[in-house]
Amino acid sequence: xxxxxxxTPISELGEFGLIDHLTRKIRIKNKSTKKxxxxxxxxxxxxxxxxxxxxxxxxxxxxxxLIYTPLKHLGYKAAVINFSDIYAMNADPTQMIISLGISGKxxxxxxxxxxxxxxxxxxxxxxxxxxxxxxxxxxxxTISIAAIGHASEKDIVFxxxxxxxxxxxxxxxxxxxxLGLQLLEREKKIFAEIPGTQPDLGSYEYVLRRQLxxxxxxxxxxxxxxxxxxxxxxxxxxxGLSSDILHIxxxxxxxCKIYHEKIPVDKETEKLAGEFQLDPMTAxxxxxxxxxxxxTVPLDDFEKIKETGFIHPIGHITEKSxxxxxxxxxxxxxxxxxxxxxxFE
Amino acid sequence: xxxxxxxTPISELGEFGLIDHLTRKIRIKNKSTKKxxxxxxxxxxxxxxxxxxxxxxxxxxxxxxLIYTPLKHLGYKAAVINFSDIYAMNADPTQMIISLGISGKxxxxxxxxxxxxxxxxxxxxxxxxxxxxxxxxxxxxTISIAAIGHASEKDIVFxxxxxxxxxxxxxxxxxxxxLGLQLLEREKKIFAEIPGTQPDLGSYEYVLRRQLxxxxxxxxxxxxxxxxxxxxxxxxxxxGLSSDILHIxxxxxxxCKIYHEKIPVDKETEKLAGEFQLDPMTAxxxxxxxxxxxxTVPLDDFEKIKETGFIHPIGHITEKSxxxxxxxxxxxxxxxxxxxxxxFE
Numbered sequence: 001x002x003x004x005x006x007x008t009p010i011s012e013l014g015e016f017g018l019i020d021h022l023t024r025k026i027r028i029k030n031k032s033t034k035k036x037x038x039x040x041x042x043x044x045x046x047x048x049x050x051x052x053x054x055x056x057x058x059x060x061x062x063x064x065x066l067i068y069t070p071l072k073h074l075g076y077k078a079a080v081i082n083f084s085d086i087y088a089m090n091a092d093p094t095q096m097i098i099s100l101g102i103s104g105k106x107x108x109x110x111x112x113x114x115x116x117x118x119x120x121x122x123x124x125x126x127x128x129x130x131x132x133x134x135x136x137x138x139x140x141x142t143i144s145i146a147a148i149g150h151a152s153e154k155d156i157v158f159x160x161x162x163x164x165x166x167x168x169x170x171x172x173x174x175x176x177x178x179l180g181l182q183l184l185e186r187e188k189k190i191f192a193e194i195p196g197t198q199p200d201l202g203s204y205e206y207v208l209r210r211q212l213x214x215x216x217x218x219x220x221x222x223x224x225x226x227x228x229x230x231x232x233x234x235x236x237x238x239x240g241l242s243s244d245i246l247h248i249x250x251x252x253x254x255x256c257k258i259y260h261e262k263i264p265v266d267k268e269t270e271k272l273a274g275e276f277q278l279d280p281m282t283a284x285x286x287x288x289x290x291x292x293x294x295x296t297v298p299l300d301d302f303e304k305i306k307e308t309g310f311i312h313p314i315g316h317i318t319e320k321s322x323x324x325x326x327x328x329x330x331x332x333x334x335x336x337x338x339x340x341x342x343x344f345e
Numbered sequence: 346x347x348x349x350x351x352x353t354p355i356s357e358l359g360e361f362g363l364i365d366h367l368t369r370k371i372r373i374k375n376k377s378t379k380k381x382x383x384x385x386x387x388x389x390x391x392x393x394x395x396x397x398x399x400x401x402x403x404x405x406x407x408x409x410x411l412i413y414t415p416l417k418h419l420g421y422k423a424a425v426i427n428f429s430d431i432y433a434m435n436a437d438p439t440q441m442i443i444s445l446g447i448s449g450k451x452x453x454x455x456x457x458x459x460x461x462x463x464x465x466x467x468x469x470x471x472x473x474x475x476x477x478x479x480x481x482x483x484x485x486x487t488i489s490i491a492a493i494g495h496a497s498e499k500d501i502v503f504x505x506x507x508x509x510x511x512x513x514x515x516x517x518x519x520x521x522x523x524l525g526l527q528l529l530e531r532e533k534k535i536f537a538e539i540p541g542t543q544p545d546l547g548s549y550e551y552v553l554r555r556q557l558x559x560x561x562x563x564x565x566x567x568x569x570x571x572x573x574x575x576x577x578x579x580x581x582x583x584x585g586l587s588s589d590i591l592h593i594x595x596x597x598x599x600x601c602k603i604y605h606e607k608i609p610v611d612k613e614t615e616k617l618a619g620e621f622q623l624d625p626m627t628a629x630x631x632x633x634x635x636x637x638x639x640x641t642v643p644l645d646d647f648e649k650i651k652e653t654g655f656i657h658p659i660g661h662i663t664e665k666s667x668x669x670x671x672x673x674x675x676x677x678x679x680x681x682x683x684x685x686x687x688x689f690e
Contacts, residue, residue: 008453010481019479021453022460026474030439032495033473042475044440044493046391054476055491057444061483094375095389099402099444099489108353108366115367128378129371130387131399134364136355138406139484144444146400146491148389150377 016243016338038251039159040088040235041149050156052149054085060140067191068184071110073212074143075117081238082147083125084216084291088236089158090224091151095130096122099144101137114143125218155230157295160251162233166296166317168256169231171220171310173264174241175280178287179272180204180211186276206268214291220310221293227304231295240288243338246324248296255322258315258336260329285326285336361588361683383596384504385433385580386494395501397494399430405485412536413529416455418557419488420462426583427492428470429561429636433581434503435569436496440475441467444489446482459488470563500575502640505596507578511641511662513601514576516565516655518609519586520625523632524617525549525556531621551613559636565655566638572649576640585633588683591669593641600667603660603681605674630671630681 013021023037034050035043041054058064058078066074079096086093098118102111122129127147183204190197216236224231233252235244241263249256265280273280296317297305305311315327325333358366368382379395380388386399403409403423411419424441431438443463447456467474472492528549536542561581569576578597580589586608594601610625618625641662642650650656660672670678 006454010447010451010453010456013453015479018453018456019477022456022479023474025464028473029467029471030473032439033475036473036475037477042440042442044396044475046394046396048392051389051391051396051493053440053442053491053493055442055444055478055489057446057478057480057487057489059446059480059482059484059487062446062481094377095387095398097387097398097400097491099400099491101402101404101407101487102355106355108355108358108363109351111355111363111367119370122374126374128373128375128381129368130378130381130389132364132382133400133402133489134360134367135402135404136407137404139404142402142404142446142487142489144400144402144478144487144489146398146442146444148396148398 040085043156049150050153052086052089052091054082055146056082057144059142067188071113072117075114076121076213078143078145079118079121080216082145084236086147086149087216087218087221088234090155091149093125093127093147093149095128095148097130097146098132100134101142103137103140157231157234159233159235159248162248162252162254162296162317164317166232166298167302167313168296168315169311170292170294170314171217172292173266174290175265175283175287176207176210176269177289178283179269180207182276207272216291217293229301229304231297234295237290237292237294238288240286242285242336244294246338249324253320255318255320256315256324257318257327259327262314264312385430388501394495395498397431397434397436399427400491401427402489404487412533416458417462420459421466421558423488423490424463424466425561427490429581431492431494432561432566433579435500436494438470438472438492438494440473440493442475442491443477445479446487448482448485502576502579504578504580504593507593507597507599507641507662509662511577511643512647512658513641513660514656515637515639515659516562517637518611519635520610520628520632521552521555521614522634523628524614525552527621549617552617561636562638574646574649576642579640582635582637582639583633585631587630587681589639591683594669598665600663600665601660601669602663602672604672607659609657
């Protein structure tokens with residue numbers, strides 16, 4: 001596309017490399033810009049409260065496949081994955097805007113279904129849809145959402161402020177969304193080979209729901225506030241536990257130890273992983289799309305929240321020199337690698 | 346795509362009809378949502394200052410054609426058309442976030458060029474890039490930008506507050522961006538028929554610049570502030586003068602008279618329209634993408650700004666019962682129709 005000699009495939013940098021490359025020269029100009037690129041959301045200062053802003057783009061064929069994604073679920077998911085980024089800042093989502101690219105194959109009734117999902121998400125999480133841009137598209141469906149949230153300055157939690165010896169906590173369970181995707185892909189293939197086959201999805205309701213209709217952890221944020229616990233760092237698990245714990249450690253300039261046996265995996269995820277001859281831990285570490293929260297707290301604070309049933313300690317923060325390690329069941333440390341997808345490969 | 350019987354082609358509603366249809370049920374839930382859907386930007390209240398938020402999506406093959414759009418210009422335009430929406434609220438853009446969908450044909454150097462344009466726009470207009478989402482795409486290039494601006498509550502100008510007898514003003518000149526596009530399309534066709542032909546663009550620098558590298562009217566907003574003039578209503582001309590004056594009149598519940606001979610058209614636009622056997626007024630009224638400002642002011646305020654050279658009175662606001670009319674050179678009123686493109690047809 002360019003006239004220059006040098007042509008670097010994007011896959012050479014990968015997703016995170018590309019972002020680093022593109023944003024390395026940014027110099028902030030406005031006093032109101034409290035936090036720019038590099039966290040779940042940006043933070044804008046208003047003297048009194050602060051605004052938190054994030055965006056996510058969903059592209060047909062990359063982030064969703066309309067063969068098995070109901071349009072209402074798609075609208076719902078597109079909205080809540082943005083809310084999840086706002087909660088991961090310890091803020092509450094309040095407004096959202098949506099940009100939609102729609103190809104000729106869609107009817108008004110189709111778009112209504114997408115909006116039904118969006119409005120349901122807005123109702124469930126108290127968010128106002130305040131604007132957007134709708135365009136025709138030559139090439140499938142594109143949904144780009146930006147969400148805005150509010151919090152007081154003292155409440156906002158970044159990725160870069162974990163402390164040595166903090167307990168690393170994860171909410172809910174991991175890997176289910178990835179297994180849900182594998183299941184849908186398998187049924188799609190079977191259908192392509194033997195048209196008319198009824199999909200066999202009945203007994204895997206949980207993993208399918210985790211893939212198709214995830215819920216952000218507003219309840220966790222509420223619970224932390226009730227217990228007056230402010231995490232020292234926090235991120236939502238969208239890329240996978242491996243990538244996301246590395247984001248915290250890298251930003252905070254520290255290391256970590258997380259324990260294989262402590263990583264929460266649901267029984268249904270485990271069972272289905274068996275069917276697929278996959279290690280469920282691979283799904284938990286690298287699957288992504290779980291939209292659980294990963295955060296760090298001092299031990300005293302952890303004591304206040306350990307009885308909730310949905311917050312699990314999985315390890316602790318260490319000095320940087322110790323690196324970032326997963327400790328296997330046999331006690332062997334394995335270096336954690338960012339497996340976040342490289343869709344550019 | 347749906348199981349329902351009823352299938353309504355989106356073209357039946359058109360762009361504005363679809364937006365009305367999708368947003369008719371919105372009920373605002375948050376006190377901080379001062380203005381939702383229905384203006385150039387949404388307004389969020391922070392007690393002290395207010396935040397203004399807008400978004401625009403650009404899709405390959407719909408909003409731009411990479412055959413004749415330099416990537417740096419594309420990045421620049423994608424950013425400034427969002428800034429234009431913020432200025433149209435009488436606010437200053439301060440932050441932006443970008444979502445990018447990139448297909449396999451693009452290299453890192455290509456994306457660098459897009460970002461060079463974005464950063465240049467940010468530098469020129471004092472905006473910070475604070476976040477975004479980058480994804481691979483199966484289907485061409487998608488750029489979705491959301492811009493955030495700030496203003497005090499008393500400064501923000503909406504579309505719905507024009508008053509009877511207000512002077513209708515437009516900045517700069519109209520129709521050039523549309524002629525620029527026609528010129529580029531013509532050269533593309535010639536090149537397709539006779540490969541190797543050198544494009545004949547040299548003498549039409551102005552219309553090409555208006556199409557490929559528009560500039561939002563920050564200077565007008567500054568001038569209005571200097572003269573202590575706050576427009577009674579304002580919008581930026583993205584869809585075309587016809588559509589945009591109707592937005593003001595419909596929102597304000599009023600009518601208008603605009604005068605054919607008062608509509609500012611540049612000489613180069615006129616000359617090129619002649620070559621294409623087009624009425625230059627059609628380009629001015631319906632072409633769109635001029636990113637000029639259209640606003641209304643009381644006569645007293647107009648007196649303060651009429652010597653600027655770049656603010657042109659084109660008519661005045663009337664009672665609703667008089668309708669929205671364009672008065673031809675012969676004094677004949679013609680009903681103004683929204684010609685905003687319907688890309689869904």
